[in-house]
Amino acid sequence: xxxxxxxxxxxxxxxxxxxxxxxxxxxxxxxxxxxxALARFAALYxxxxxxxxxxxxxxxxxxxxxxxxxxxxxxxxxxxRSQRFNVQKWTQVLLEDxxxxxxxxxxxxxxxxxxxxxxxxxxxxxSSKTLWPYYADAMIGDATxxxxxxxxxxxxxxxxxxxxxxxxxxxxxxxTGIGLKCFAGGLVVIPGLFIMLFNAAHLGAxxxxxxxxxxxxxxxxxxxxxxxGPFELTAIVxxxxxxxxxxxxxxxxxxxxxxxxxxxxxxxxxxxxxxAMVMFxxxxxxxxxxxxxxxxxxxKATVAVLSSGLLMFYFVVLGFxxxxxxxx
Amino acid sequence: xxxxxxxxxxxxxxxxxxxPENIAFTYRVAGPFRRLPAFLTDMAICFLLYMGLIFLVxxxxxxxxxxxxxxxxxxxxxxxxxYGGLFETFMNGQTPGKRLMGIxxxxxxxxxxxxxxxxxxxxxxxxxxxxxxxxxxxxxxxxMYIIPTFTLGLVVMMATQRFQRLGDIVCGTMxxxxxxxxxxxxxxxxxxxxxxxxxxxPPDFRASRTLAQAVSxxxxxxxxxxxxxxxxxxxxxxEPLLEKFGMRADTSHDLLLCAVYYRTFIADRVxxxxxxxxxxxxxxxxxxxxxxxAPR
Numbered sequence: 001x002x003x004x005x006x007x008x009x010x011x012x013x014x015x016x017x018x019x020x021x022x023x024x025x026x027x028x029x030x031x032x033x034x035x036x037a038l039a040r041f042a043a044l045y046x047x048x049x050x051x052x053x054x055x056x057x058x059x060x061x062x063x064x065x066x067x068x069x070x071x072x073x074x075x076x077x078x079x080x081r082s083q084r085f086n087v088q089k090w091t092q093v094l095l096e097d098x099x100x101x102x103x104x105x106x107x108x109x110x111x112x113x114x115x116x117x118x119x120x121x122x123x124x125x126x127s128s129k130t131l132w133p134y135y136a137d138a139m140i141g142d143a144t145x146x147x148x149x150x151x152x153x154x155x156x157x158x159x160x161x162x163x164x165x166x167x168x169x170x171x172x173x174x175x176t177g178i179g180l181k182c183f184a185g186g187l188v189v190i191p192g193l194f195i196m197l198f199n200a201a202h203l204g205a206x207x208x209x210x211x212x213x214x215x216x217x218x219x220x221x222x223x224x225x226x227x228x229g230p231f232e233l234t235a236i237v238x239x240x241x242x243x244x245x246x247x248x249x250x251x252x253x254x255x256x257x258x259x260x261x262x263x264x265x266x267x268x269x270x271x272x273x274x275x276a277m278v279m280f281x282x283x284x285x286x287x288x289x290x291x292x293x294x295x296x297x298x299x300k301a302t303v304a305v306l307s308s309g310l311l312m313f314y315f316v317v318l319g320f321x322x323x324x325x326x327x328x
Numbered sequence: 329x330x331x332x333x334x335x336x337x338x339x340x341x342x343x344x345x346x347x348p349e350n351i352a353f354t355y356r357v358a359g360p361f362r363r364l365p366a367f368l369t370d371m372a373i374c375f376l377l378y379m380g381l382i383f384l385v386x387x388x389x390x391x392x393x394x395x396x397x398x399x400x401x402x403x404x405x406x407x408x409x410x411y412g413g414l415f416e417t418f419m420n421g422q423t424p425g426k427r428l429m430g431i432x433x434x435x436x437x438x439x440x441x442x443x444x445x446x447x448x449x450x451x452x453x454x455x456x457x458x459x460x461x462x463x464x465x466x467x468x469x470x471x472m473y474i475i476p477t478f479t480l481g482l483v484v485m486m487a488t489q490r491f492q493r494l495g496d497i498v499c500g501t502m503x504x505x506x507x508x509x510x511x512x513x514x515x516x517x518x519x520x521x522x523x524x525x526x527x528x529x530p531p532d533f534r535a536s537r538t539l540a541q542a543v544s545x546x547x548x549x550x551x552x553x554x555x556x557x558x559x560x561x562x563x564x565x566x567e568p569l570l571e572k573f574g575m576r577a578d579t580s581h582d583l584l585l586c587a588v589y590y591r592t593f594i595a596d597r598v599x600x601x602x603x604x605x606x607x608x609x610x611x612x613x614x615x616x617x618x619x620x621x622a623p624r
Contacts, residue, residue: 078420
């Protein structure tokens with residue numbers, strides 16, 4: 001058998017496969033393909049695979065082998081397609097796996113302690129005028145303090161509803177963005193920790209400053225922040241914790257190679273970030289609509305207590321009994 | 329002369345994939361300079377989307393007041409963080425920019441990526457962009473524009489075998505070039521003497537696999553070379569062959585390689601006559617042909 005003859009015999013199949021690849025690449029044409037055509041595509045692909053496998057024993061010229069590599073590669077990408085999101089699987093992951101992971105994860109625990117430690121310490125320094133007199137001014141900055149006081153000088157009685165929507169959108173954009181940056185930065189550890197600690201110190205200082213007895217705007221401030229606080233602060237802790245877990249897996253590889261360790265951890269940490277995003281979203285809705293409204297403080301406090309309870313239930317009750325070993 | 333060992337990987341940016349059909353084929357991995365235009369194209373599309381949304385919202389804001397602005401901000405958020413992730417999930421590993429540049433994201437095993445990998449590798453681009461540079465840093469009094477430098481991503485890409493940036497390493501993905509390669513078939517030998525010379529090659533001579541590869545690479549490309557260049561390249565292979573075949577030393581080297589090519593790929597090879605190729609071909613009447621069997 002001459003190679004030239006063999007190529008002639010195969011060429012028709014190959015060019016047909018190539019034509020079908022083009023059709024498969026466009027969504028519209030792909031839908032129009034019949035079942036028989038799809039089966040034929042698979043058969044042609046297998047035949048091209050066989051030709052490539054036998055290229056050596058046929059001693060095909062180099063050019064043809066290259067062509068076959070590209071052709072098989074192209075058809076392979078059309079046959080094996082990316083998987084979409086599976087809603088049912090994701091609900092299960094968010095309600096079962098994430099709480100268990102968070103409950104047991106040392107990184108999330110460490111970030112939890114760090115965040116709240118720094119937050120409380122910063123709040124104490126900022127509220128006391130004797131402990132560290134210039135702390136609040138240095139941490140928050142004069143301009144921001146003035147702006148804060150200006151924002152909360154009037155009692156909260158509700159605002160224009162169109163502004164509510166606008167602000168809810170802004171919070172989703174801004175806060176979730178900070179969370180995602182915190183998570184991504186955790187991969188190289190220091191940026192993630194920096195964003196998290198800076199937020200802890202800054203927020204703590206704002207809370208502490210507003211808690212000073214001689215700051216009249218304090219009451220309005222707490223009236224505003226109570227309701228959405230639990231979700232938002234927990235979400236920051238979760239994103240930083242999941243990010244830190246990624247960063248730690250560079251170092252503590254559990255006997256895997258570093259890329260393998262990272263890959264394993266990514267599958268483990270990404271759902272945690274997903275649940276943090278849900279929390280940011282809920283916090284943004286509360287912050288946009290309930291927090292600025294004129295509802296009595298009791299109602300806002302109830303929402304805060306309820307959301308804390310919900311989070312407790314999520315992490316402790318759903319997370320407690322069955323242990324899942326973390327990757328490191 | 330240095331001998332090339334089998335372990336020596338070719339100095340090339342190709343990566344071998346073994347498919348479920350147990351076939352190994354190669355891809356070329358896309359480097360930073362093919363991925364940058366794709367990224368810039370995507371940025372331009374994002375920018376146009378932003379502009380379009382702003383235009384649309386400013387138009388609709390008479391009707392929908394605050395809601396329109398909320399939609400705008402949420403859309404900004406989604407486009408900024410999830411543009412790449414969603415496109416790569418629903419367009420089989422490609423964004424519009426990647427499609428334009430003919431590149432595609434695959435897992436390092438050559439499998440298609442799933443939604444999680446697509447979203448995550450795009451979120452982690454925030455790390456690859458580091459360190460950010462601000463115009464203020466060089467003492468210019470400008471607004472706080474932060475310019476991503478992509479230095480970290482570039483350094484990591486240079487250091488990995490598959491040109492992976494950090495996001496790719498974490499998700500176990502790589503970007504490959506998906507290009508067309510034209511089937512040229514067997515090279516046409518315009519010189520009649522090649523076939524004549526082939527008859528003088530000893531009948532028991534059979535080109536080894538590497539020799540066949542080298543000869544076919546040469547003959548398929550020789551029309552791009554000038555005559556002195558052909559002579560220069562062909563000499564290395566042809567001199568030992570001339571000696572082996574016992575031919576006259578003044579035989580044209582180029583012609584000899586053409587003759588070997590003719591003999592290997594075009595002329596009849598008696599001992600392979602029975603190895604017919606036709607059973608493996610898919611005929612129109614056989615849509616569900618089973619996987620072809622290996623030759624005896």
